[in-house]
Amino acid sequence: MKTVEEQLRIIAKGVSILVDEDELRNKLTEFIQNNRPLIIKLGLDPSAPDIHLGHAVVLRKIKQMQDLGHEAVIIIGDFTGKIGDPSGKSKGRNALTDEQVRENARTYFEQIFKVLDKKKTTVRYNSEWLSKLNFEDVLRLAATTTVARMMERDDFQNRFTNNIPIGIHEFFYPLMQAYDSIELNADIELGGTDQTFNILMGRTLQKTMGQSQQVAMFMPLLEGLDGVEKMSKSLENYIGVYESAKVMFKKVMEVPDELILKYFELATDEHPDRIEAIRQELVQGKNPRDIKYALAEIITSLYHTEQEVIEAKEYYDKAFIKKAIPDQIPELAVKAQSHLVEIIPLLVENGFIKSNSEFRRLVQQNGVQLNQHKLKHIDSILLYGDVLKIGKKRFVKIIWEG
Amino acid sequence: MKTVEEQLRIIAKGVSILVDEDELRNKLTEFIQNNRPLIIKLGLDPSAPDIHLGHAVVLRKIKQMQDLGHEAVIIIGDFTGKIGDPSGKSKGRNALTDEQVRENARTYFEQIFKVLDKKKTTVRYNSEWLSKLNFEDVLRLAATTTVARMMERDDFQNRFTNNIPIGIHEFFYPLMQAYDSIELNADIELGGTDQTFNILMGRTLQKTMGQSQQVAMFMPLLEGLDGVEKMSKSLENYIGVYESAKVMFKKVMEVPDELILKYFELATDEHPDRIEAIRQELVQGKNPRDIKYALAEIITSLYHTEQEVIEAKEYYDKAFIKKAIPDQIPELAVKAQSHLVEIIPLLVENGFIKSNSEFRRLVQQNGVQLNQHKLKHIDSILLYGDVLKIGKKRFVKIIWEG
Incomplete structure (x- = not known):
């Protein structure tokens, strides 16, 4: 078993905020002394999106802790899901049936167990305990906190200040999440930084109820392939955990160079020492493309078999490197x-593009490459021998006239 | 059956705020058309104080409506009472047992049925429906209102502004009271002006739930015998409904003249025409003492038998009028x-009082009379033949020296 400090180092890797390190150290010391695994809580929404590497950041962190000997409990928030929006104001939050919740959960599990260790994971539905609370229990739960405390949550504060209604029931979402921690006697709860308030509420409630407070662990958001926005399906800048090895490998190769280290930290289970070594290589000027190639191989391996990874590499090498530019263009x-x-009219005239506007649109959609790099500036100066790739198949080589 | 306008006149007598008159007119019209009595709701706290004429203001108003043919439902808030203060912070709000709640309610009933018509009164305990609500029901209830709306309540607003904690559970007290109105399908709810927020919340919730909104009827506070403070047991300025006819009669005779009309309006069931006639008599200079004597007779008759009232009058006449001043003083x-x-030293010297300070204290406590009127100003000018009554038994007549 690894030492407390070594575990702490692995656990803290990539974490944005840890509340707090001393408590975690104590819990890890107890774990080693009594061989009682820590209980790691993760709440999941049963609205069942496809999981991508952004979602997987917390899952990977849990997997790293499972590898250290700890146990995960996934909470499916079916109680909230089944209620929907009780004010009836939000059309997006219709109540889900038991059947829908179960079906969504199944889809979810197929994906999360591509990351988590099934043997060290329990799944629980919070309706199990929340649906049993009566009015008296609810009042006791409500009495554990104050209006002022709730108003510390940014979104509540903002809405109150801007006269945007806050339903009284909304105060219960953090309280319900906190109550889940009580039920589990959770040692650690993970979430994105947007979960700060709710997860800290769990600590408060545990203290009120006489439990040892859970360590709160907030993971940073992972930017998508555009390098700017949070990874999300709707922005099409994501890498899904269910994508084929070929697609996954190719997409990792599209990660902007500046994010290589962050992807190593948040999207792989590599040891902090390894990540430090990579940082050194980058500083010393090693070609980012080679490091990214290693990253693509590591990430793809996390979700696919060895054989699939080999095939993905072969496919990539063939399609995107060796034959990146056809022999005859x-x-x-x-x-x-x-x-x-200035040469757009020539491109139209010679049938490479249909119109000025088509070309500008393709550039905006990153559909034009200059020498295998995305073309960002439409008034780049052209050099002899430059190769433009327009859309997926159209190539043109620049030469000087006369 | 009385006409709508006549009923409206009787019901509106003495009311501080009525929300709103047109709705009440409609409800009364329906009552007359369909012979469906209106349901009048009154919530009572099961903390069981002795009821005095101040508490009886709402009860008398209900009695007047019962006499018009309507039905009262008394809600005993045992659900809240049994929970006490779930935050455990207020020592005054310990949870009551079922037994205590029932015992308190019994004491209460003995007193309220000295005012209300038992045949037209139903008593219900709100635990009957509130204890059956589960978390989901509670969330739906909470979703009917907003934080901003709750903050309109003065005490919440003040506490929030002054950083005095408001427990989330406290938001449920108005909501529970509102839910009681739903359960009853209440047509009218009464309360003191301090109940404004809670009773109006009932209207909001009924509207949300598709019920006809209850008319809200707020009664003014009744000042006690000191003519200044709200009648209350702790200030010893009260007339209890359970006091003997003799005590009650005598206490009404101590009501300050300025409050005679208000007592007629709020502490009797006299018709508005009669009250108007009394107002005229006062304006025309009729001795307030005679009018108060009639008031004392009316109020005492509301709580005692004819024979008891006769005895009370005889006792009063004998003790406080005929023998108000002994023959030999x-x-x-x-x-x-x-x-x-200036004559206080003389009073001490001659043994009428023990000390200057005793005399001043007696004056402050209204224990000194000058010619059978309470002495208010310690530097009143004395006239020949004035009779001072000091405490209960000491009399002294002023004559000129020399």
Whole structure:
């Protein structure tokens, strides 16, 4: 079994906020002394999106703790899900039936167990205990906190200040989540930084109820392939855990260089020492593309078999490196010192594109490459021999006229 | 059956705020058309104080409506009472047992049925429906209102502004009271003006739930015998409904003249025409003492038998009028044009009082009379033949010296 400090180092890797380290150290010391695994809580919404590497950040962190000997409990918030929005105001929050909740949960599990260790994971539905609370129990729960405390939550504060209604029932969502921690006697709860208030509420409630307070662990948000926005399905900047090895490998290769280290920290289970070594390599000028290739291999391996990874690499090498540019491509003669924007009429004239506007749209959608790099500025200066790739199949090589 | 407008006049007598008159008119019209009595709701706290005429203001108003053909439902808030203060912070709000609640309620009933018509009164305990609500029901109830709305209640607003904690459970007290109105399908709810927020919440909830909104009827506070403070047991300025006819009669005779009309309005069931006639008599200079005598007879009759009232009057006449001043009383010779304050040393010297300070204390406690009126100003000018009554038994007549 690893030492307390070694466990602490692995657990703290990539974590945004840890509340607090001393408590975690004490819990780990007890774990080693009594061989009682820590109970790690993760609450999941049963609205069942496809899980991508952004969602997987907390799951990977749990997996790392499972590898250290701890136990995970996944809470499916079916109680809240079944109620929907009791004010009836939000159309998006319709009540789900038992059947729907169970079906969504099944889809979820198929995905989360691509990350978590099934043997060290329990799944519980919070309706199990929450549906049993009566009015008196609810009042006792409500009495554990105050209006002022609730108003510390940013969204409540903002809405109150801006006269946007806050339903009284909304105060119960943090309280319900906190109550789940009581039921589990949770040692650690994880979440994104957007979960700060709710997870800290669990600590408060545990203290009120005489339990040892859970350590709160907040993970940073992972930016998607655009390098700017949080990874999300709707922005199409995501890498889904259920995607094929080929797609996954290729997508990791599209991660912006600046995010390589962050992806190593949050999307892999690599040891902090390894990550430090990679940081050194980057500092010393090693080609980011080679490091990213290693990253793609590691991430793909986390979700696919060895054979699938080999095939994904072969496919990538063939499609995107070796044959990235066809042997024979048409040439376009332009004036030396042309800016790209100046030759658009020539591109239209010669049938490479249909119109000026089509070309601009393709550029905006990152559908144009200049020498295998995304074209960002439409008035880049063209050099002799530059290769433009327009859309998926159209190539053109720039030469000087005359 | 009385006409709508006549009923409205009787019901509105003495009411501080009525929300709103048109709705009440409609309800009364329906009552007359369909012979469906209106359901009048009154919530009572099971903490069981002795009821005095101040508490009886709402009860008398209900009695007047019962006489018009309507039905009262008394809600005993045992659910709240049994929970006590779930935050455990207020020592005054310990949880009551079922037994205590029932015992308190019994004491209460003995007193309220000295006012209300038992045949037209139903008593219900709100634990009957509130204890059956589960978490989901509670969330639906909570969703009917907003934090901003709750903050309109003065005490919440003040506490929030002054950083005095408000427990989340406290938001449920108005909601529970409102839910009681739903359960009853109440047509009218009565309360003191301090109940404004809670009773109006009932209207809101009924509207949300698709019920006809209850009319809210707020009664003014009744000042006690000191003419200044709200009648209350702790201030000893009260007339209890359980006091003997003799005590009650005598206490009504101590009501300050300025409050005669208010007592007629709020502490009797007299018709508005009669009250208007009395107002005219007062304006025309009729001796307030005679009108008060009639008031004392009316109020005492509301709580005692005819025979008891006769005996009370006889007792009062004998003890406080006919023998108000003994035949033989000692005389004290003072300088003409003396102020009372100037003769205090003489009063001490002659053994009428023990000390200057005793006299001043007695004056403060209304224990000194000058010619059968309470002495208010210690520097009143004394006239020849004035009779001072000091405490219960000491009399002294003022004469001029020399």
